[in-house]
Amino acid sequence: MGNTSESLKEVGQSLPRKESRYKVTGQTEYTHHVKLPGMLIGKIFRSTVAHGKILSIDTSQAKSYPGVFAVYTADDIKTIIPDPYYGPAFLDQPILAIGKVHFVGEPVAIVLAEDPHIAENAAQLIIAEYEELPAVYDEVEAMTSDVIVHNELKPSGTFPDLKHLHGKKDTNIALDYHLKRGNPQAIFDSADHVFEHTYHTQQVMHTPLEQMVSVADAQHDKITIYTASQSPSFVRLEIARLLGWRENQIRVKVPHLGGGFGAKLYIKLEALVVATSMLTKRPVKISLTMEEQFYTITKHPTTFKIKSAVSKEGKILARRCDVYWNGGAYADIGPRVTQKSGFTAAGPYDIDHVEIDSYALYTNRPPSGALRGFGIPQLVWAYESHTDEIARSLNIDPLEIRRKNILKEGRPQATGTLMKGAEIEKVLESVAEKIGWDKPFDKGTGIIRRGRGIAVAFKAAVAPTTSIAIVTINADGSCILSMSSVDMGQASDTSMAQIVAEVLGVKTAAVKVSNPDTDMTPYDMATLGSRSVYHMGKAVKLAAEDAKNRLEKMATDMQMTAPYHFRDVFIKHYGMQAGSIVGYGSFIPTYTSPDKKDGSTLNATPFWMAGATGVELSIDTETGHITIDRLINVVDCGNPINPEIVQTQISGAAIMQLGFSLTEKMNLDSGQVTNASFADYKIPGFNDIPLVMENEAVKAYQIDGPFGAKGVGESATFGVSPAIANAIEDAVGVRINELPMTPELIFMAMRKAQNKS
């Protein structure tokens, strides 16, 4: 202990996850397992229509079912929370439906009983009558539809750029972000070539294996919430706001999560368990089934119209992007996704004339939110498919056209912010080298045809967001890191402990990490968008340095000189093994909001992420079946805190995106999800993994990151879908412009092409 060596000892080591032993022995405490004395279980009665006025809700049979404790509707909720609407961007979502339902699956009533089976049976006895209204499901239709999902828009006040939408009527547009740089129209009018394509993405769900689950224990003037949430600080803030209570009356405790991926952000079940616990004066737990998760939060379906003016040499001169985000019935964080991803919709290219219009739309689908990439994978799907289509039309090599246009260090990106510290070129070149782009490639001549494709992408990290950390040194020299970052499998506990250990000169294994408990752990915006390593990592480093400085000052005051054992400093100062040292660290990056007129900002983000993908695949031309032979993902995550965990993050993200690329799609029929189960909704299993996977974090250093690090959870999702589409066209000459790229779709495209020729 007390080691002050310059070379890094803990950071940069591939240490196993701190909680490893708990995970392999099945002892991890998830919210899934929380049981409290007297606890009631809630089962939700859900809407069967996509858009309708509620005429009546008959709960009488459910109430008289033996063993039922209570049945509630919005009328009951309103007795304790008069205005029960929540949401991070818009206060649009009621705890239980009020007056109207806006999507199939919307919670309408809740049954509470000690026995979950009783609650479930009784919920089926509730009868609701609706006057069905016309519904809108498509994001482009929603722009001009007569069907209006919400009568009036209610921005939450959290985001200044939503203020102008307050009280707006007769629209489904929950945010319109406009960016204009240069004079694209003039360029389009005079360019050698103009290309225009439209791409679509489908609705998918995160499907964390630990389903969404929350427990509330409400008492007279305080409430404890146990919840599988990625945003404990937000839950506290929002519940306090709903109740008109102080934040210190709400305690939110979050253990490890059984997966999150963006599903467990903001308010999901927390408001409902709080309200029903207050009404029943009993602890209440709600655990969703896998099916119910599909009706809770999903990934935005999108339509992206992209148009480029290109010189005959392949230089992109101007680009216009129209992006429509299908936000479903409630905005959730959709408006943020629309704006933040809007910044980079034109891709990692140096284009002088850019126009971006990005719209968040309400429809009568299940709500959409964040899913591993915060909108970026939907954009990359379009702009990197488009890049290859341009290259093919101009007979330019796909790698060459990217090299010709790539955004170089120090050049302004579409918003005007200078690109700094993103190894975009390096990740692209590394993929090209690994795949052997300049070497001959056997494309086959028989039934099986082979192809390869590449894609490169970047992301502006969401800003501005705050992280606070506390590092305590105990009198025996042991230390505790208290933070509200949520470890949902990405190993934040381990990497943050490595940072503390490095600063204090102790072993990572000896650093205890306190999981989020808002009474004990300080504020953190949320665990999302690959923000933790950079933001919380910096706060943690500052807190550890603060603790170290205090300890050193105490030692100096006692005329002690290093090396010394921490404990001896305490004994000397306090006369016995007593006392504590508390170090504090707080971090918020600088940020400049985009200009209202042209969407520009000189400071769009604290850091850029970069990722590139290379794919080799085989297609059975008789069936359209694809085999991914090789999947290469290269990212820039700065200097990895834990290299092996970074590798796992890269391959995990890529495989998840592989599911969204090839098999996953929520099928809707009149707003009803017809495949809301693993029987019909296919997530990747062992047999779906490419035979060869290569991952790399390029040598990089994020200049202001903690020990040069930055986030990595999403980077390998970016390029997977378009790299596959590009490889499909390379193999069989057809272009797929919608996801997922199923064998049927490929086969039909091939037949269509044959019929044409």
Place this chain on the structure above:
Amino acid sequence: MNQLIPIQFKLNGTVIQTEVQPHQNIIELLNKLHLKGARESCGQGLCGTCTVIVNGTAVSGCLEFAKSLDQTDVRTIEGMEVNGVLDPIQESFIETGAFQCGFCTPGFILMTEQLLDKIPNPTDEEIRHYLSGNLCRCATYPEILKAVHLAAKKRVAK
């Protein structure tokens, strides 16, 4: 619904006498007995998160009635660690970093044991095939593949 059925079975070597309701599944019973390793996730026997070993065979605990355990020998993840010493399979999962959130991990470890009991030194192909009934949404499959190979080696060494 309130009917109670007495059952007796062996759970990780200890004889358990208890009563279950006719509709309760194995996972509900294990939770009542304070075991947390087998977890219900998809609820349809398709993800393997609820895997338990009954009379030497892996079953989906979310699909089987608890009363079916009467007079059986049940093994769960909690039975793998002996006197504080981890099984070589558990060690291998740690050493190769073969999990992220850990929710599916007990199911994968129990199925790996079943696999290695049948095929002590499996090929990649055999591992993929045998573990294809278990799902990991974090997609830690490449690491699990390594873990199984390492476990096979460790078992031979033992």
